[in-house]
Amino acid sequence: MARIKICSPGEYIQGNGEIKRLSEHAAPFGDKGAYIIVDSFIYKNYGQDIEGSFKADGRPYKVAVFGGECCQTEIKKHCAASTSYSVIIGIGGGKTLDTSKAAGYYNNMPVMIVPTAASSDAPCSRLSVVYTESGEFEDYLPLPKNPDMVLVDTDVVAKAPARFLAAGIGDALATYYEAAACVASNAVTMTGGHSTLAAFSLAKLCRDTLLEDGIKAYQAVLSGVRTKAVENVIEANTYLSGIGFESCGLAAAHAVHNGMTVLEETHKLLHGEKVAFGTITQLVLENCPSEELTKIIAFCKKIGLPTTFADLGIEGIDDDRLMKVAELSCADNDTMGNMPFDVEPGDVFSAMKAADFIASGIASPKIGARPAVADAKCTMSLRKLNMDEIKDLSSILSKYQEDFEIMSGKYISDAKSMLGLLNIDWDRGAELIIHRDDPALIKSIKKFVR
Numbered sequence: 001m002a003r004i005k006i007c008s009p010g011e012y013i014q015g016n017g018e019i020k021r022l023s024e025h026a027a028p029f030g031d032k033g034a035y036i037i038v039d040s041f042i043y044k045n046y047g048q049d050i051e052g053s054f055k056a057d058g059r060p061y062k063v064a065v066f067g068g069e070c071c072q073t074e075i076k077k078h079c080a081a082s083t084s085y086s087v088i089i090g091i092g093g094g095k096t097l098d099t100s101k102a103a104g105y106y107n108n109m110p111v112m113i114v115p116t117a118a119s120s121d122a123p124c125s126r127l128s129v130v131y132t133e134s135g136e137f138e139d140y141l142p143l144p145k146n147p148d149m150v151l152v153d154t155d156v157v158a159k160a161p162a163r164f165l166a167a168g169i170g171d172a173l174a175t176y177y178e179a180a181a182c183v184a185s186n187a188v189t190m191t192g193g194h195s196t197l198a199a200f201s202l203a204k205l206c207r208d209t210l211l212e213d214g215i216k217a218y219q220a221v222l223s224g225v226r227t228k229a230v231e232n233v234i235e236a237n238t239y240l241s242g243i244g245f246e247s248c249g250l251a252a253a254h255a256v257h258n259g260m261t262v263l264e265e266t267h268k269l270l271h272g273e274k275v276a277f278g279t280i281t282q283l284v285l286e287n288c289p290s291e292e293l294t295k296i297i298a299f300c301k302k303i304g305l306p307t308t309f310a311d312l313g314i315e316g317i318d319d320d321r322l323m324k325v326a327e328l329s330c331a332d333n334d335t336m337g338n339m340p341f342d343v344e345p346g347d348v349f350s351a352m353k354a355a356d357f358i359a360s361g362i363a364s365p366k367i368g369a370r371p372a373v374a375d376a377k378c379t380m381s382l383r384k385l386n387m388d389e390i391k392d393l394s395s396i397l398s399k400y401q402e403d404f405e406i407m408s409g410k411y412i413s414d415a416k417s418m419l420g421l422l423n424i425d426w427d428r429g430a431e432l433i434i435h436r437d438d439p440a441l442i443k444s445i446k447k448f449v450r
């Protein structure tokens, strides 16, 4: 009888305003206080909330701002600095959380994980993904246990850019398809067991929740509000997907993601955005029915997940480079081997090309919650711009008759006006909404794209 196994964090807590109760949540781990690893952007915006409860309780704490990459150097730095505390708390995005988990493991300390976006399923897992200092996938670091606590403040997550929620949906959408592949191949998961019925049910519930509530949640977050759909999608992206992938296994979708990390152009994309394309590639590899494939591609397009080479920023990629992606995705230490049939690099190469071609032929415009967005020809995610670039963007757009809007979180303003552009919190990035079908215009704005 094969051994089955399900893993989960010690506690999963999701609610409004939980970040203001950090000290209370950290108390059971000991009286030496907390070593807090936090993203710089989050610290800037929520620093008072994070420190407030510790100050009020008189519990010791130290804040360490995350360096930006989950690499060996960063992990070692936090290991050395955290030994005199009772618990490590990681607050921020996937890489901050992975670094916190790895530091907790090496120091044999309890870990509290506080994701500030529902952008991946990393928070609940007993796994850190380690990258090189330049951002290439290095290896998975399996940990002996899951985080002791995962704490999600839904208000904080709902205020994160809608792009993050969409990326989390991309990551979580892969869970069911990869789990199904692992069940079919009787794969051994990273935690050393076969999948349980419970974990596979959660993976299926995850996909069903996303297809039912994903678009509603994306629209709500674009409008700057938290609804029941948002809460459901946060749970799906973080908990259902976390348990589902870890206790069932990963397969082609994540292997293709890892393969794509050799392409410098894709480094600006979020994990779940690349996984979304990996899922479509896996569906092509599996020769899934056209109806299902079209449904998934159309869903991804609606929430702005990349489905084509152009979306990934690798339009016109030459065959040699694409083959490198395919070869890396089939590496021995990756999860392509969990597919229920043999997959060679040539198969992945062909599936990626076919996925790009099929998706290019499916019309499903990205949705927006506002009337101004509804008739948009397209939207573009812009990176942080400096003052000269803001002036440049304003003068490019001013040449056209049509309106342009710039949107960041719940704020929307006139993108032709300097004042409108300066009102945007560029640290969060921004979406430019374009009401004109014009390749020359798109080309002139490409330099500002994230």
Ligand SMILES: [Zn+2]
Pocket (backbone or CB within 6 Å): 120, 121, 171, 254, 271, 275
């Ligand atoms: Zn993932």
